[in-house]
Amino acid sequence: MKRPDSLYRRLLIWLLVPLVGLGALMLVQAYLDARHTADRAFDRLLEAATLAIADRVQWQDDQLWLDLPPAALEMLATDAEERVFYALYDGDGRFITGNARLPGDTRPDRVHDSVHESARGDTLLYRDIEWHSLTLRQGIRRSRLEDWSLQERFEVRVAHTREGREALTLSLLRTNLAYIGVMAALAIAALLLAVRSALAPLTRLRRAIRARDPRTLTPLELTLPRELAELRETLNDLLARMRRVRANQERFIGDASHQLRTPLAGLSTRAELALRQDDPAAWRSALEAMQATSDSTARLAGQLLSLTRLDNPEATPDLAPLDLNALARRACRDAWASCDRANIDLGVEAEDTPLMIDGVAWQLEEALSNLIDNARRYGAHCITVRVTDGPPTLAVEDDGPGIAKHQRLLVLRPFYRGRDGGEGSGLGLAIVDGIARSHKARLTLEPMANDRGLSVAIHFTGDR
């Protein structure tokens, strides 16, 4: 099972991994430094030993002569009991004396390097060599005999094993390690504290949210760091929107109950009046009136239901490809009979080729029938259902009185009747708006030419 991601862990990892990498780099650096320091210290021994030997080189019996000072060799062996090797070579590289035939160094004389040049003008060379499966540090001194008439070149080569150097390297490294270790421990401790304290406001926020009454929508009042304050503001915005939505819902429920109660009260009154009479003809007319009222009430209830369904943000309709042209023709066919009875001219302007969009057919049919119905109710004589492409648009145009500009947004609210005199429920446009929103389409209300009439259009600009 994968453990859920945690900010704490994420922060720690992102801070610790570079820290550990840095620590490793510091260790390597410390080791190299220590080794270098140890080599520098011990190379002084090589220098001193070669000097002590070179001082005792003479010219005797027509050859180079060395009265080897034992102290020179003892210098090379510290407490670490290094193995010690030495050799004297003449200028032509011939072995004169020594306990090992140490290899030469091909590097040239460093004449101008003041660091590597002693007062005598000797050249000193140091390097690590592998010799007879021993790891040695070798020091070479190139020097010359300065005599009255003689300038004989010679080379003193000494070498010893690295135990002393390694011991010094280790002890230097141990000191450094202690420092690095303490620093690492402090850094990690500080890191843990820092991450913990940085995340503390988050915990406070969580507690504050958890402690709230689920029904209250009042804003959060909490002092938080900037990053979290933004989150708090966003939360408060959401809460404000929820407050508005709830107010809308309360008003809607109020309106809906009012709307339903009025026809029901009418029905009740009508029935009461009819019961007081004995005339069957009066009964009949009452029953007819009651049937019409209950029809419209049923229609109102149906509209309320579909509006509620459309307003539910969690109900995502399954969009399917459909042909707008065919849909427009079908809607006209369905509405033609009622329009014809009211002597209204209903027409379709659509291409023959299919215009495909993703949508929910029954919702769009409902929207069209609502729009046609609306136009019919509010005194249009000519209604045109128009389908155009680019972007795909479904429009219903009428030549009725139109809607004043300041009312065009208000009419989208439920139970708002912009044009008095009609017997509509005031829900039609609200439903169309809901359908347009659920299709991510844009709804526009425009007057026709001459500021007369109304064109309600659904532009399918969204994802096709």
Next chain:
Amino acid sequence: MNGMLGRTRHREAERLATGVREWARPRVFSALWVAICLVVSTLPVQAEQTLRFSGSATPTEPLEQLTVHGALDIPQIRPLLEDFHHRHPFVTLTYRNLTTLELNQRFLAAETPSADVLISSAMPWQYRLANDGHGQTLNGPLADTWPEWARWRHELFAVTFEPIVMVYRQELEEDFGAPQSHDALLNLLEQHGDALRGRVVTYDPAKSGAGYSYAVEEARLSPRYWELVAALGSADAVLEETTGAMLKGLEEGKYWLGYNLLGSYARDVVDADPALKMVIPKDYALVTQRLVLIPTRAPHPTAAKRFVNYLLSEHGQRVLAERTALGAVHPALEGPGTANDLKSRLGEALRPIRLSPALLATLDDLKRRALLTRWQREFRRWQPSPSSGKPGAALPTSQTTSASRPDMTGENTSAAR
């Protein structure tokens, strides 16, 4: 490489009787080595002696093989080997007694060494073997607690403690008093050099590796050593090659005073002869030690480590102290024959030859020639003529030859005997 080289010049019977092993001088020239071999092979006795203890497997331990090459006479080492065999009956032990030179040459010549342990008194050579990486590391509680001055890198262990002494006859004490220090010896020689002409004997550093290495050490200790050499020369001191030869002359009454004898060999002789007295000089006394080394390629390293651990152990060292004249190093041991005993009596005067790279300098060919030249110059300083025909004058016939080719002269002398 020049150092102590062991060479049998005595008859076997003599060596066994006196328990003396001499050091001899080294030369690396192989031609010379062939010459030495020839000389050795013409001697009536074999240079090599072998002592063998056959072991048998015990219920707990399988049979082990062990070969020890030592420059240590069999009578000296026998008690030690017997005790080891008694404690480790499952080890078949072969001890081969070789001269220091043979021991070194044999080891270096062999492709796979036959020896599991090398014991030699030729400290510079043993040191050089270890320095060149021929030694195996021995760890363990015994090796770790072994005195630091008596070991090197856990590869080389000094197991004996043998002071360099003076031996004099009673006649000397009666006539001039016995010198108890180098200073007193110098005074004696300066005041009574004429009377002692030919009656003083010491090592010939040109012919004896041991004598040479003592000369190196003494010259390092004090420049006054050269005065002593000059005084020895003015007294026409006889130069011998071995402690055994010096002891023989002292026993016979030929010499009255012997300077720089190996104490471990002199002790038994002096104990047996009431006319002889042994003095460990009070101002300083060199101490030489036998060094033990396990070769890297030893065929039986387990047994070798067992043996060296035995040598380092308290019971092994007690055998050394009580049943040989070699002297025990173990810090826990007290009483006669131990380093502690000598130290408590002589204190700071004891100068053990240090296990340090200075030993390598001893082996330097040019160094050797330079020191011998100086030694001979000092020795002849007060002599009227270099080729004096006085009896007992032991100077080589040709000084230059003795300086540069000492072994050849030495060989010729011994072959002539």
